[in-house]
Amino acid sequence: MRFKATWLLPVALLALGSMPACSSDGDGDDDKADGGGNPDGGGNPDGGGNPNPEDAGGVGSGTAQCPAGALLCEAFESGEGIWEVQKDNATIVADATKTHTGSGALHIVTKDGVDERRNEGQAIARWARGITPFETQLFVRAHVFMKDLPRVFGQMGTFFVLSTSSIEGGFELQVISDQGFALDDWSARPGQGWNRQGPPVNLGMSAGRWVCLEWEIRRATKTSTHGNTRVYVDGALAHDFPDIGMRNYDVFAVGYGFVHPLDKSGSETWIDNVAVSSKQRIGCE
Numbered sequence: 001m002r003f004k005a006t007w008l009l010p011v012a013l014l015a016l017g018s019m020p021a022c023s024s025d026g027d028g029d030d031d032k033a034d035g036g037g038n039p040d041g042g043g044n045p046d047g048g049g050n051p052n053p054e055d056a057g058g059v060g061s062g063t064a065q066c067p068a069g070a071l072l073c074e075a076f077e078s079g080e081g082i083w084e085v086q087k088d089n090a091t092i093v094a095d096a097t098k099t100h101t102g103s104g105a106l107h108i109v110t111k112d113g114v115d116e117r118r119n120e121g122q123a124i125a126r127w128a129r130g131i132t133p134f135e136t137q138l139f140v141r142a143h144v145f146m147k148d149l150p151r152v153f154g155q156m157g158t159f160f161v162l163s164t165s166s167i168e169g170g171f172e173l174q175v176i177s178d179q180g181f182a183l184d185d186w187s188a189r190p191g192q193g194w195n196r197q198g199p200p201v202n203l204g205m206s207a208g209r210w211v212c213l214e215w216e217i218r219r220a221t222k223t224s225t226h227g228n229t230r231v232y233v234d235g236a237l238a239h240d241f242p243d244i245g246m247r248n249y250d251v252f253a254v255g256y257g258f259v260h261p262l263d264k265s266g267s268e269t270w271i272d273n274v275a276v277s278s279k280q281r282i283g284c285e
Contacts, residue, residue, distance in 0.1 A: 064101050064143065064273035064285060071131050072252065072276040076104040083127035089114045089265070090257050092125035098270045100143040100210050105272040110257045112266025123265035124158060124257025130165065131276060134249040135222045138162075140215040141282035142254060143272045146207040150177045151264040156184065156194075159271075160215055161253040169247055172259075173215050173231060179204030181231050181238060184259070187245025189225050197239040204238060210272075212284035219246045235284050252276055 066073035074083075076094040085092060089111040099105040106127065114123040140160055150157045156174035163170030167188070174182040180197035181204070197204075205211060212234045219227030227246045231238045256269040275282050 064141075064275075065283070066275055067277050067280065067282050069279055070275050070277045070282075072129070072274070074274045075102055076106050076272060076274075077102055078104075080127070083129050085125075086128055086253065086255070087125035088121050088257075089123040089261070090125035092127065092255055098145060100145070100270075100272040102272075105145075105270045106255065106274075108256045108267075108269045108271070110261075110265055110267045113263060114258075114261040114265040115263040116260050117262070120261070122257065122259050123261040123267075124255065124259060126158075126161065126253040126255030126257075128161070128251055128253035130250055131252045132250070132278065134162070134217070134247075135278065136219055136224075137278060138217040138249075139277045139279075139281050140217075140252075140275070141284070142213050142274045143210050143284075144213045144256075145210050145270040145272075146205070146256075147268045149175060149179060149205065149207050150258070150267075152262045153177045155258055155260065155262045155264070156182050157256060157267065158184075158259055159213065159254065159256060161251075162217065162249040163251045163253070164247050164249055165251050167247070169245070170249060170251075171229070171244060173229070175205045179206065181205065183229055183241040183244060185245050187247055189245025189247075191226070191243055192245050195241050195244070197241075200238065203233050203236055205233065214281065214284075216281065217244075217246075222248075 079094050090109060092108045094104050095107050096103050097107055108125050110123040114120045156176055158172045158174050161170060161172040169186060169188040171183060171185040171187055174184055176182055178199045180200045182197060183195040185192045185195060214232035216230040224246055226243050228240055228242045229244050230240045254271060254274050256267065258265050
């Protein structure tokens with residue numbers, strides 16, 4: 001289980017009103033059925049390199065568009081708003097300590113020394129809210145700055161979660177210490193479980209700089225029980241996870257931390273320009 005029962009009902013009751021725009025609206029390119037297209041990407045495609053001077057802290061100078069008709073668009077300029085806060089051994093707040101665009105970003109700090117093997121709970125913090133129930137495709141974009149990757153192999157850092165407000169089931173996008181991604185599928189569908197990318201050959205997540213992270217979810221029909229999810233780094237495909245359990249997901253969460261902390265659980269992460277669309281890939285800038 002990734003969501004406490006007490007979190008689900010308040011999130012499900014949230015209004016699906018408009019959210020603050022990431023920046024001025026833009027339509028972007030039409031998405032290809034295979035997840036192609038070439039949205040603009042920032043940074044080095046190989047995920048390497050040192051932080052840029054402007055990434056050291058303070059107000060960022062990046063850009064990011066909010067696509068027309070987005071289900072959700074949040075630049076974290078106005079605080080918590082109608083998001084539901086979820087945290088355990090961690091803090092989460094919208095502040096100006098480091099931003100990609102504008103004057104706000106989601107700032108998450110997890111406590112070090114938390115170990116689930118000692119029944120100390122999780123070390124994670126997220127903001128969650130209801131979205132229109134998932135049908136056949138969903139696209140997520142965020143700019144993410146991590147001070148460090150997970151420091152223990154087998155400890156997964158979670159960025160995004162999709163779940164339902166009616167049953168206990170969902171899946172989440174994670175990163176592990178070798179820069180590869182993982183997909184934890186607890187959808188209660190046949191074949192659910194943990195799916196690991198493995199050490200990336202060419203492209204993985206990196207720390208110490210702003211990364212454009214995109215997540216794509218697809219299934220063939222509105223009743224398909226399985227589908228696939230893809231993760232993109234700076235506009236390039238990093239990995240495709242097949243045979244993932246699908247439901248009519250209606251809760252989206254964004255943040256960072258460890259569902260299964262293994263002592264070295266301290267981290268600091270910033271997330272900016274979150275957008276969710278059911279129409280097309282959003283792109284980085």
